[in-house]
Amino acid sequence: MALLEIKNLSRSFGGLQAVSDISFSLVEGMIKAVIGPNGAGKTTLFNLICGNIPLSAGTIRFQGQHIERLKSHQIAALGMSRTFQNIKIFPGMTALENVMVGCHTRSRAGFIAAMLRLPQTFREEREIRRRSLELLELVEIPQTADCEAASLSFGQQRAVELARALAAGPSLLLLDEPAAGLNIYETAELARLITKIKELGVTILLVEHDMSLVMDISDEIVVLDFGRKLAEDIPARIQQNRAVIQVYLGDDEDA
Amino acid sequence: MGISKRNIPVLLLIALVVIVQLITAGTDTSFYLTQLTMTAYYSLVIIGLCLLMGYAGQLSLGHAGFFAIGGYVSAALTTHNLIGLRHNQLIELLNKTGLLSMGQDIYGEKILTVIPWAACLAAILVTIIIAFAIGKPVLKLKGHYLAMATLGFGIIIFRFAMATEYFGEADGISGVPPFHLLPGLTVSGDFGARISNYYIAWGLVLLGMILSLNLVNSRVGRALRAIHGSEEAAAAMGINASRFKLYTFVISAVFAALAGVMLTHYNGGIGPSEASVMKSVRYVAIIAIGGMSSLWGALCMGVILNFMSLRGMFGSYDGAVFGAILVAMMLFAPDGILRLPLLKKLWRKNGPARN
Incomplete structure (x- = not known):
């Protein structure tokens, strides 16, 4: 059974369809990456999964349980943890x-x-x-x-x-651009760390811009473009995917 | 636990309280104890508000309102004569359960009033209910909006006290009877009870301080500081921010109300000025000067400034002084006096850094 199952997920802001009819699932123990150019809807997708913003349509199931109506602290209590793109460390502690x-x-x-x-x-x-x-x-x-x-x-x-x-002690860990702001050495360290966490039995979903990191550690990759799912495959085949290369890897290698 | 580093400040405080009393006894200046007792009760408000403002990061400009609710409810219940309602079933029932007491006023008329213990508990209960009712909607607001909403609450309580005949309008309530806490321990302004009242008040401060220190150094305290840092990140840790904020609001309101009850019985009365916005501003100013998230800083500054104010050292400019303090603190030392670079070094080296 999939640990996380997303079906026909949509979210619009006014007239803008930020996330549109996205479906994918996460099998326990894997690392899955979500990539896509700026504005593709990666962060919105993350916020939807965590319960930070309400969804417009679709379902999200975590460990078999529907979570789309839960608040973020309730979802966290079920065993879903996350990190933030612009680190939200608690200051003064x-x-x-x-x-x-x-x-x-x-x-x-x-x-x-x-x-x-x-x-x-x-x-x-x-x-x-x-x-x-x-x-x-x-x-x-x-x-x-x-x-x-x-x-x-x-x-x-x-x-x-x-x-x-x-x-x-989460069963699912969501990493929002963990390599943002890190240099190549720190990124390499991070890759090792994420692999180590995976070996502890934690399933990982990450949004990332750093292609070398994504290709290195992911078991599967979901590519988003304009809020839609463009492709979903193993890294080697994503690198060969013509549509992906065109919208993403080709023009915007180091975005 | 033993005598860990954490308990040292508490022991120092106990020692200081005793030493000050002995000094006043030795130098025949025990009249200072009156202001020190009042200072202690105001400090209790400040400790509670510090939990809310300094740790949970939620500003309240209405805490004088909770102090007044405690004081007024207790004062009204213990002074209003229920003799005319003697035959009312509810009153009869209360009388039978021993919650009422029969006495005589200065003209020899019989008066039937609620006993202080019951009045105190009723005051706390009313405070809890009001704090929940106000806190639930208001704590959804942030920053300026929360400040304005709590300010509005404070103004309502103030005007309500001023306008209600039951609460004595502008005169307030006087003739509040002593509060027999335990056999031999009575909260009253009686000269003979000055020393015991000093210790009752400071005992409560100590208790409030220990409970608060335990709280901030716990899972709950960490959750509050996390909410202060980032509500989004706190929620991602599974922290129910709205619940933690609400409970802290209620607890700090109870601290204020308890102080209100005690000080009202000590002074033998309460007036609407206790509910005024200026009082709320004063509490906030003291916490700011104490370093916001520092219980010890707030307590130190609370004692010093309240004592000076009660001794009349600021004269007619009392309110202006606290306003000026608030402005100066925001401009020059937003982290509090104890965190100024020079003092910070000393503090880091010698004192508890974060509680």
Whole structure:
């Protein structure tokens, strides 16, 4: 069964059809990339899946459950995590605390329990801390734990965001242009990291402009153009696809 | 837990409270305790508002309204004579359950009023209901819009107190009886009870501080700071931002209302000025000068400025001083006095950096 199943998804803004009749699905354990020139509807598609904006038509099923009417925090609680194109790190918090926020759905302490610092809250807190430190190690920046997250380098902030997204223990991870703003070395590091995350059993959907990264790590690619699905295939065949080359790879290699 | 680094400031505060009382006793200046007690109750409002503004990032220009709701409800219930309604079934029932008490006024007339404990709980309950009802729609707003909506709420409460006969109109309510908390502990402005009232007030501040510190250093506190940083990212972490904002709003309203109840029984009355917008602005100014998301900063500044104000050091320019503070803070030190570059270094080295 597909982990994520999108059927006839559409969204229009006024007269503009940003996403139009898109269908595809994600099998558990794969990395799927969504590519397309600027304005193709990639970000809108992402926001629709996450529940950030309501859809106009179509269905989205996650783990067999319809999620198109759920709010984004409810979808996150079901096991879908995401990162943001323009990093949304929580300022004024350390890298570790940022990752600890990611553990939100795996912990329970409410206002009363937290204010009274009940024993189970105390234990839970210790577990959150332990898990978050482990995740910082996974993304290979354990040394930044106590640094203010906003003071870290761009690449490190991406890593914090990844660790934060993983903290919830998601079954699906959505990466919104993870390589944006990274240099080639950092991008290579990122590719290795994403592969490592995949090996942990996390399914990944990513939107990306960096073609080398996409071709490197993706199992399948969906190409969008003007809000429509142009092609869906394995990377090797996408590179051969005449229509894709024409609208995208051909004219706009480094978009 | 033990005596971790985190508990040191709390222990210091306890020590300071005791030392100040001993000094005033030793130097025969215990009249200061009156203002210090009042300061403590205002600090309680500030601690609660700091959770809302500094941590959850939601501005409220209406918190004097919640203080007034607490004070007025408790004052009205404990002063209005219900003797004429004695035969009403509800009143009879309340009387039987011990929630009412019979007494005499200064002319020897019998008066039947609600006991302070019940009035206090009723005041808190009313506050919770109003805070939910106001917070639910208003917290959908952001920035200026939220500020204006809460300002409007504050104005409504102020004008309502001024216009309602039941609440004494412009005169407010006086003759509010002492509040017997526990055997031997009574909230009242009686000279003999000055020292015990000082400790009651500061005990509550301490309790409020400990609860708040626990809260901000927890899953909930992190969620609040995350909402402050980016509601979109917080939602992506599974945080139900509207619920967390609403609960924080209600909790901070309860802090303010409790302070209102206590101070009203301490002063023996309450007037509409407690509900005025100027009071709300003062609370906001103090939190700004304390560094917004710093409970300790807000408490320090709250104590210093409220004490100076209550001692009349700002004279007739009291309101202007707080307005000026707000302007100056926004211009020169938007992160609070304690985060000014010079002091920041000291603070980082010696103090708790983020609570």
